[in-house]
Every structure is written in C-alpha cells, then in structure tokens.
Amino acid sequence: MTGSTPPWKRPFSRRKADEGPIDGPRYGVRDDERGPTGTGAASLEPAADRGDHPASVDLPAPVTRRAAGTFRERARDGARKGSVRARAALAHLADRIIELAPRVPVRDLATLRRQFPGLGPEELADKLVAGAATATATVGAGVGAAAMLPVPPAMPTELAAEITAVAAIELKLIAELHEVYGARPPGNLKQRSTAYLDSWSGERGIDATKPSTVTTALNSRMKRELRQRITKRMIRNMPNLIPFLVGAAVGAAMNRSETRKLAARIREDLRKIQVPWDALEALPALERPAHALEMGEITHDPLGRREDDG
Secondary structure, three states: OOOOOOHHHOOOOOOOOOOOOOOOOOOOOEEOOOEEOOOOOOOOOOOOOOOOOOOOOOOOHHHHHHHHHHHHHHHHHHHHHHHHHHHHHHHHHHHHHHHHHHHOOOOOHHHHHHHOOOOOHHHHHHHHHHHHHHHHHHHHHHHHHHOOOOOOOOHHHHHHHHHHHHHHHHHHHHHHHHHHOOOOOOOOHHHHHHHHHHHHHHOOOOOOOOHHHOOOOOOHHHHHHHHHHHHHHHHHHHHHHOOOOHHHHHHHHHHHHHHHHHHHHHHHHHHHOOOOHHHOOOOOOOOOOOOOOOHHHHHHOOOOOOHHHO
C-alpha cells in the first residue's frame, strides 16, 4: 500500500479507561475471594468466618515444634536410661563370673591321665572338648525348655543363668586344656583363675613361657573384654528362648558349636607352646577350691530351681 504509514510510526491509541457499566455501578456485587460487598467495591481485608470454606485445623508452628522437641527429649531420655540399665546388668553378670571363677574345680594332668589311661595329648584334649560341648548343650536345652513353663522365669534371668553356667564349664575346659598341653600359668589359685578368665574373654591361649603376657590381676582391659564376651554370648543365645521346644534344640546346637569353636582357638594357641609330657617338670597337684562349684548341678539345672519348684 503506497503512501501508508508504517505500523511502528503510528501514534499510540489514547483510549479512556473502562468507566464501568453504562447504567452506573452495581451495588451488592460479590467478590470471589472476599465475599459480597455493599458498596460495590471489594474489600482488601482478608475474609473471616467464611461458611463455604472449612475452618483451618493446623496447629501454630511453635506448638508443633514444642511437641516434637518434647518427644525427642523423652526418646533420648528413655534410650539413656536403657543404656545405663544394660551396662549395670552386664557389670553385675561380669562380677558374678569373676566371683565364680576361683570356685571352678580343675583336674591336673596326673588326675586326667589316671581317668583316661592310654590316651595321648590330642586324644585326651578331644575327650575334654567333647565332654564340655555336651555339658553346654545340656545347659542350652535346659534353658530353652524352661521357656515352656507355665510361669517361666524372666528372660534376663534365663540368659544370665545360661551365660554363667556356660562360662563355668568353658573355664574348666580351658584350665584342663592348659594342663594337657603342659602350659599351666604360674601363680596361686586366684591368679590362675584370673588368667583363665583372660583366656576365656579373649578366646586365646595363655603363653606361660612369657610371664609378661600372662594377666594375673584384674584390670580395666580384662573387664572390658569380659563384658564384650558376655554381650556377644547373650546375643547369640537369644534364640534359646523361642517357645515350643524349638529354643531347646537351638540352644543345645548353638552352645555345642560355640564351645567347640572356643576350644579350637585355644588349642591352636597351645599347640605353639606345647611341652611334651616326658619333658614336663614335676608340678604340684592343684588344690581344690573352697566352696567348689558342683558342675553336675550347674549342667542339669542352670536356673538353680529346687525340687519343689517343679
């Protein structure tokens, strides 16, 4: 189109603002966000008490935060108290085993050779391991069967009784294995018992040829290892409490296996320092401890129930 003005050079349109309806303002209009107004102008204030909208049920933020903080604090407090009770129970059980260790009756090499004539060191050690494994299996089966009683003992009591009985049997096994391999630790009854406790908690043999490595006095390291050993055995023995006699079978099998594993580790260490029987120096007979434990009673009734208890 020749002579026409280009669009970019055309002046802007100067239209007037919309003045509303021709017949004037409409009163009583309804604003979708703020409701009806009587003046024809919508209010800029937020509407309240809207019947067509549900009332808000959200709690104020400070109240929610306080409730969450209270819950977290109670959870932390409960966990802290539970941890304190668990440590106290472990310490009590460790003290109980330390108290019983000197009362475990141990047969010396001469007595063992008289009771098992014609056997060499390895055959005699096999006999001792088999007997101890059977004894701990009996304890596991007994505790598992106790869970079937109409009013069974409390679970912590059952586990503590089982751990104590198993510890006594395995301490006796460790001491007699040291006799068989000619590695009796030096010292008196209490010192030897402490050394056997160290061997049990660390699952290792005692090298009597190196006195500096033989622990004959209780210390923090030994007590810490003893608590760890007890904790590990308690966790492994939890399935023993399964009802319907399943726990008895599981407890027997697990205790037998654990005792054999412990004996294998101890024997592996003792073989490295073994002294042949014909090269052994004459050692004094082992004294019988005062108030010696009755190992038969521990094996067949680890919970210590009386006959009239059923």
